[in-house]
Amino acid sequence: MYPLLLSLMLASTPSEYQWRRWPDYAEQVALVNSKGTQVGIWMTEEMKYYPRLASGKWGASCSPPISPPTEANYGVDREKLEGKPGYWRHGKQCSRQEAFEAIESSVPDDRGKLRLTVIGPKDQQTRVLQDLKSHPALSFFRDKVVVQAYAPDHWAVKGVGFVTSGSPTIYLQQPDGKVLHRQDRYDGAEELASALRKAHPDYQPDKDPPKQPNILPGGVDLSRIPTPVWALGGLSLLLLLSRRSQ
Amino acid sequence: MDNDRRIGLVGLAAAALLAWNFSAPAPTPSKPNAPNAPTPKPPPRPEPKPKPKPWGLSLSAPVGAKVGGATNEDGTELQCDLPGALHQKNKGGRDGAGLCVFTSIAHAAHWQNVPLLEDFRDWMTKHPGGGYPEKVTKMIEQIAKEKGQPVPDYLQVQNNDLEILKAACASGRMPGVTYSSSPTGRYRGRIAHMVSLVHADDRWFVILDNNYPGADKYEWMSPEEFIKTYSGGRTGWAVILLNPPPPPPPRN
Numbered sequence: 464m465y466p467l468l469l470s471l472m473l474a475s476t477p478s479e480y481q482w483r484r485w486p487d488y489a490e491q492v493a494l495v496n497s498k499g500t501q502v503g504i505w506m507t508e509e510m511k512y513y514p515r516l517a518s519g520k521w522g523a524s525c526s527p528p529i530s531p532p533t534e535a536n537y538g539v540d541r542e543k544l545e546g547k548p549g550y551w552r553h554g555k556q557c558s559r560q561e562a563f564e565a566i567e568s569s570v571p572d573d574r575g576k577l578r579l580t581v582i583g584p585k586d587q588q589t590r591v592l593q594d595l596k597s598h599p600a601l602s603f604f605r606d607k608v609v610v611q612a613y614a615p616d617h618w619a620v621k622g623v624g625f626v627t628s629g630s631p632t633i634y635l636q637q638p639d640g641k642v643l644h645r646q647d648r649y650d651g652a653e654e655l656a657s658a659l660r661k662a663h664p665d666y667q668p669d670k671d672p673p674k675q676p677n678i679l680p681g682g683v684d685l686s687r688i689p690t691p692v693w694a695l696g697g698l699s700l701l702l703l704l705s706r707r708s709q
Numbered sequence: 710m711d712n713d714r715r716i717g718l719v720g721l722a723a724a725a726l727l728a729w730n731f732s733a734p735a736p737t738p739s740k741p742n743a744p745n746a747p748t749p750k751p752p753p754r755p756e757p758k759p760k761p762k763p764w765g766l767s768l769s770a771p772v773g774a775k776v777g778g779a780t781n782e783d784g785t786e787l788q789c790d791l792p793g794a795l796h797q798k799n800k801g802g803r804d805g806a807g808l809c810v811f812t813s814i815a816h817a818a819h820w821q822n823v824p825l826l827e828d829f830r831d832w833m834t835k836h837p838g839g840g841y842p843e844k845v846t847k848m849i850e851q852i853a854k855e856k857g858q859p860v861p862d863y864l865q866v867q868n869n870d871l872e873i874l875k876a877a878c879a880s881g882r883m884p885g886v887t888y889s890s891s892p893t894g895r896y897r898g899r900i901a902h903m904v905s906l907v908h909a910d911d912r913w914f915v916i917l918d919n920n921y922p923g924a925d926k927y928e929w930m931s932p933e934e935f936i937k938t939y940s941g942g943r944t945g946w947a948v949i950l951l952n953p954p955p956p957p958p959p960r961n
Contacts, residue, residue: 489897489898507898507899510889510890510899510937510941510942511942512942526942526943530943531899531941531942531943532899533889533898533899533900533901534896534897534898534899534900535896535898535900535901536806536807536839536900536901536902537799537807537809537900537901537902537903537920538799538802538806538807538808538809538810538811538812538838538839538840538901538902538903539807539809539810539839539840539841539887539901539902539903539946540839540840540841540844540901541901541941543841543842543843543844544841544842544867544887544943544944544946547842547867548867548868548944549866549867549868550864550865550866550867550868550873551842551846551864551865551866551867552862552863552864552865553846553860553862553863554843554846554850554865559870559873562864562866562873563873563876565862565864565951566864566873566876566877566880566882566949566951567876567880578956578957580956609953610953611822611953611955611956612822613822617822618792618794618795619822619955619956620955620956623958623959624958624959624960625958625959634956634959636956636957636959638957639957639960640956640957640958640959640960641959641960641961642959642960642961
């Protein structure tokens with residue numbers, strides 16, 4: 464009994480089915496097997512399939528053995544979509560959690576993630592982007608900002624309020640658009656890092672790195688010499704030079 | 710006694726007749742004839758319930774879906790408001806098959822600043838049309854190699870998970886999603902198509918159809934209407950570029 468059923472099942476592979484329409488009856492499409500026997504019906508309005516049972520009655524709605532019939536195809540190959548549910552990143556299967564993390568890892572956080580936008584010609588963009596990616600002075604911001612770069616005539620920045628005439632223009636914004644910092648030229652990673660640090664909502668001046676002291680041989684720390692002493696020394700030098708010239 | 714016997718025999722004959730009648734085999738199912746020949750209808754299951762048919766383009770379908778601009782009457786604004794000037798119309802590949810998948814990806818590329826794929830539709834006109842997940846992977850790799858650029862980061866999803874689509878749109882990303890019917894009646898019957906999902910939340914799903922581009926031609930629908938067209942009675946397929954969205958307009 465069971466081998467017979469199994470052979471019957473194997474005899475009717477999905478590739479042997481096809482849809483047959485009736486010219487004057489668009490609401491339903493029949494599914495027939497290779498012997499021309501009707502084995503099911505697709506209801507086009509409900510978008511549901513009902514199998515035809517051996518008794519002649521109709522079974523409960525279920526998935527048809529082949530893709531449902533389509534009126535028109537605008538470019539999706541439905542046959543090649545069947546039977547492979549899941550998530551893929553770069554063509555490799557991943558889990559649902561990994562898929563969500565891929566989307567959420569760059570979502571701007573109202574408290575944390577700011578928007579850094581670089582506007583200028585390609586070569587100027589590249590210089591800034593490269594430093595953002597690899598310069599140690601800017602490492603603090605790498606996971607704290609969402610970075611985008613645009614040409615000055617790009618629709619996303621032109622005519623919507625951004626200054627686009629800089630070389631380049633660099634904006635730091637909150638997610639709601641409030642501008643925290645703008646500069647119209649790029650003088651290097653350290654200068655940018657200093658400006659961004661001061662504009663960042665979590666900026667704490669006492670956490671600025673200390674300036675390196677200028678120590679002369681013999682242990683004299685030039686930074687400790689008061690300014691009036693420097694002024695007096697300079698004046699003395701001027702008088703000496705003028706006397707010598709006389 | 711003879712009378713009783715006669716009555717008994719008649720009763721037996723009647724019973725035998727009835728038994729024979731009920732044991733007759735069910736009529737064999739009707740067989741559809743070959744095309745071009747007169748064909749009988751198959752017995753429907755059940756009798757189809759009469760439903761109003763949206764003949765032609767309907768701007769306010771009975772189920773609530775409608776065609777409109779970037780802002781809904783209830784104040785909802787699109788999460789991915791791509792300017793109308795950047796909308797692209799579907800074209801055909803080298804073999805005439807449609808390029809809706811690649812046009813949808815091009816829309817996302819414009820929105821999310823992925824220059825490599827902004828002209829994906831036009832590049833694909835030199836190749837055979839039609840799309841499916843493995844082909845998307847292959848063609849993205851091919852165009853990246855041709856143009857000497859890295860492959861951009863992207864996801865593909867094949868199931869009926871609406872939460873990941875909502876998460877994508879909420880973060881400003883524009884998925885390309887399968888679409889098998891129009892709740893506003895743009896198409897008659899079931900179609901095989903991909904469109905751009907420009908908004909997705911608990912109240913509204915909004916699509917930009919590359920067969921109907923235009924800033925006033927977004928199709929607004931409920932989540933229930935969307936899942937029906939997205940899944941097409943089976944499972945949906947979405948392509949999501951992962952580049953971030955454009956920055957918000959600056960303000961002081």
